[in-house]
Amino acid sequence: MSEIRFTTREIGSLAKPGWRVKSVSGRPVGSEDVEEARRWGERLGVEGRERLFELLAKGEGFTKEERAEIQDFAALYAIRLLESAGLDVVYDGEQRRSEMYDHVARHARGFESRGTVRSFDNKYYTKAAVVERPRVESPYDLEEFLFVREHTDRVVKVPFTGAYTILDWSYDEYYAAGSMLGASASRRAEARRAFGLDVAREVIRPNVEGLVEAGAGWVQIDEPAATTRPEEVPLVVETFNATREGIDARTSMHICFSDYACLFPHIEDLVDCYELQLEFANRDSREPGRKQEDRPGYAILEKFAESAWDGRIGLGVLDIHTNFIEPAELVRDRILHAADVLGPERIEVNPDCGLRTRTWEVAYEKLSNMVEGARLAERAINGS
Amino acid sequence: MPQTKAYAPGIYARSEELVQATRDLERKRTTEKEVERRREEDLGRLLEAQREAGLDYVSDGLLVWQDIFRPFAEASEGIEPGPLTRFLNTNTFFRAPSPAGGRVRLAEPLGEPYFAFSRLPAGEWVATLPSPHSFAALSTGGIEAEEIAANVIGPQIRHLAQRGCALVVLQEAALFGGNVDVSPLSRALDALESPLPLALQLPFGDAGEVLGELVELDVAAIGVDFYATDVEALPRPFPKTLLAGVIDSRNSLLEKPQEIARFAAELLGELEEGAELHLVPNGDLQFVPEKIARQKLALLGEAARITKEER
Numbered sequence: 001m002s003e004i005r006f007t008t009r010e011i012g013s014l015a016k017p018g019w020r021v022k023s024v025s026g027r028p029v030g031s032e033d034v035e036e037a038r039r040w041g042e043r044l045g046v047e048g049r050e051r052l053f054e055l056l057a058k059g060e061g062f063t064k065e066e067r068a069e070i071q072d073f074a075a076l077y078a079i080r081l082l083e084s085a086g087l088d089v090v091y092d093g094e095q096r097r098s099e100m101y102d103h104v105a106r107h108a109r110g111f112e113s114r115g116t117v118r119s120f121d122n123k124y125y126t127k128a129a130v131v132e133r134p135r136v137e138s139p140y141d142l143e144e145f146l147f148v149r150e151h152t153d154r155v156v157k158v159p160f161t162g163a164y165t166i167l168d169w170s171y172d173e174y175y176a177a178g179s180m181l182g183a184s185a186s187r188r189a190e191a192r193r194a195f196g197l198d199v200a201r202e203v204i205r206p207n208v209e210g211l212v213e214a215g216a217g218w219v220q221i222d223e224p225a226a227t228t229r230p231e232e233v234p235l236v237v238e239t240f241n242a243t244r245e246g247i248d249a250r251t252s253m254h255i256c257f258s259d260y261a262c263l264f265p266h267i268e269d270l271v272d273c274y275e276l277q278l279e280f281a282n283r284d285s286r287e288p289g290r291k292q293e294d295r296p297g298y299a300i301l302e303k304f305a306e307s308a309w310d311g312r313i314g315l316g317v318l319d320i321h322t323n324f325i326e327p328a329e330l331v332r333d334r335i336l337h338a339a340d341v342l343g344p345e346r347i348e349v350n351p352d353c354g355l356r357t358r359t360w361e362v363a364y365e366k367l368s369n370m371v372e373g374a375r376l377a378e379r380a381i382n383g384s
Numbered sequence: 385m386p387q388t389k390a391y392a393p394g395i396y397a398r399s400e401e402l403v404q405a406t407r408d409l410e411r412k413r414t415t416e417k418e419v420e421r422r423r424e425e426d427l428g429r430l431l432e433a434q435r436e437a438g439l440d441y442v443s444d445g446l447l448v449w450q451d452i453f454r455p456f457a458e459a460s461e462g463i464e465p466g467p468l469t470r471f472l473n474t475n476t477f478f479r480a481p482s483p484a485g486g487r488v489r490l491a492e493p494l495g496e497p498y499f500a501f502s503r504l505p506a507g508e509w510v511a512t513l514p515s516p517h518s519f520a521a522l523s524t525g526g527i528e529a530e531e532i533a534a535n536v537i538g539p540q541i542r543h544l545a546q547r548g549c550a551l552v553v554l555q556e557a558a559l560f561g562g563n564v565d566v567s568p569l570s571r572a573l574d575a576l577e578s579p580l581p582l583a584l585q586l587p588f589g590d591a592g593e594v595l596g597e598l599v600e601l602d603v604a605a606i607g608v609d610f611y612a613t614d615v616e617a618l619p620r621p622f623p624k625t626l627l628a629g630v631i632d633s634r635n636s637l638l639e640k641p642q643e644i645a646r647f648a649a650e651l652l653g654e655l656e657e658g659a660e661l662h663l664v665p666n667g668d669l670q671f672v673p674e675k676i677a678r679q680k681l682a683l684l685g686e687a688a689r690i691t692k693e694e695r
Contacts, residue, residue, distance in 0.1 A: 114636045115673025118398060120468065120477035121450050122406040127673070129636045169475045171636035171672075181630060181639070181647050182615040185590065228470060230560075257470045257477065282467050283524075321468050 013354030014093030086371035110134030129171035139210025163200035277314025279352035316352035331373020390688030396445030437685025451478035462488035493543035506548030521558035587667030592617030609666035629666025644687035
């Protein structure tokens with residue numbers, strides 16, 4: 001039997017450094033921002049960093065070209081952070097994207113921003129309405145991908161916000177026009193399905209297609225909204241399949257903070273879904289142990305073991321909502337428990353979700369421990 | 385002809401200014417006091433908007449509530465706020481109540497700032513609370529609905545009664561998805577011992593499957609989202625006051641008052657004698673930006689006005 005090795009990677013976003021946020025938004029960059037750039041640049045050994053310091057020293061009034069250069073540096077720093085933490089698969093921490101929903105709504109035709117809505121506590125997001133049939137003219141993440149591809153030798157996984165999440169997080173002033181008050185369930189479902197499939201085929205797929213043509217080998221469809229309407233999980237599956245139709249690349253799906261029980265049995269209809277990357281650590285105990293009772297956050301894995309869907313599980317082992325640094329031994333135990341339930345060959349390792357709400361210091365420590373935990377788990381299984 | 389009323393219970397949207405203030409506070413660019421000042425302004429505008437719309441009850445919009453469960457999870461012994469959990473079919477999260485050991489008990493009824501008693505007209509305001517069943521069902525487990533009713537929500541309702549509340553809307557978000565057993569909810573409602581009329585509202589979802597059982601519960605009113613529930617699912621004649629969710633709080637599309645009034649007229653014909661029709665949003669207005677929420681309040685008032693005039 002070949003030795004087990006657990007692939008490690010991030011899910012998507014990292015926080016944007018202050019120097020990147022301020023310079024791009026037109027606010028003055030202070031000496032503390034330059035110091036931060038210097039500290040991380042040196043720690044990560046970022047090539048050409050002197051040019052960044054030179055740019056930031058200007059403080060304000062950055063030209064369009066300078067802002068673009070600073071954004072390139074932010075992407076480069078993020079790539080180096082993920083590499084330095086030891087991840088096998090990297091991207092750029094979505095340094096060029098505003099936010100996973102807004103990024104798509106801004107680039108696609110057919111959406112208009114309607115304002116700010118609260119997500120939780122004092123966290124908000126900008127929400128748009130679909131006002132006409134959505135579409136894109138050309139792949140909008142191509143430049144971002146090419147930059148990453150050129151600046152790393154690691155495997156690259158490109159995250160894309162999925163069609164169902166765009167549908168669910170948008171207001172509908174087009175497909176639902178003519179009033180849904182008192183409408184039949186089939187009329188409402190028909191409008192939602194038409195919207196979801198249009199986004200999949202006319203917005204997400206053309207973007208994915210463009211990147212795959214440019215060499216992207218692994219595409220991650222992010223569907224955090226997947227189970228928010230349990231009756232629509234079949235539509236999540238349908239939009240995933242519509243997105244990947246004709247796409248010649250490894251395709252996986254990330255779902256988080258959701259009721260995974262709602263996924264069954266519908267995931268059996270996923271076409272060529274290599275993996276589901278899921279969040280577990282948020283609901284788990286912080287105590288060590290690999291037995292079922294030690295790992296309450298991973299109880300749902302039993303259902304995956306029973307399911308006819310036999311893809312891989314991207315195991316969330318880091319809680320992205322706390323600064324608690326998971327010890328490598330805790331990560332190891334979470335992996336070993338999952339390996340006991342599903343078999344080690346079905347397990348890959350990641351945080352629960354993107355680490356954008358954590359500082360780079362915390363994100364780095366968490367990710368480094370995640371990698372170390374994966375190595376400990378391998379040693380426990382391989383006996384070396 | 386049944387009486388018609390209109391009002392907007394639930395968590396209301398924060399203005400762009402308040403959003404910015406809370407963001408600034410997190411980044412330490414402003415003070416708690418400034419955020420509080422903004423919140424007071426928001427509250428004033430909300431109360432004014434409801435008055436202008438001619439709504440029959442006013443709501444304080446629960447502007448300081450981080451989610452529908454949090455104030456009670458924080459103020460009760462034996463419970464604490466747990467993991468961040470996605471809420472229903474909205475792109476929002478709540479801290480799932482978690483058992484913290486020991487007897488569950490509201491240490492002290494919630495007052496200001498959770499309820500803006502000093503700004504609400506006695507006998508003319510509506511409060512929104514979590515249904516005890518929902519509280520238990522959406523917890524991390526190990527929390528009993530009857531215990532929540534008797535020791536947490538019940539004492540709060542009795543306190544609200546002393547402070548001039550006219551009606552309590554219980555948000556019940558855990559009855560969707562089929563094969564739902566309504567008996568734990570029924571027992572929890574019995575344990576509430578409420579001196580105030582209660583409305584059980586099922587926000588954002590198809591209530592069709594359970595409506596037949598809900599009308600048997602010991603509550604004065606049932607709330608139905610008519611953007612997710614087929615009107616044909618309504619038991620006829622409807623024996624209780626109907627909180628008809630006729631404003632879609634999950635969509636920016638603005639409703640047409642005439643259309644709502646036509647729909648309301650249809651509903652009025654389905655009510656048993658003595659029952660009332662209450663026109664409400666189908667859930668918290670916090671799910672649309674505040675400027676849209678304000679427009680929807682005005683539309684709700686206008687729809688109610690037309691309905692009342694056409695009676």
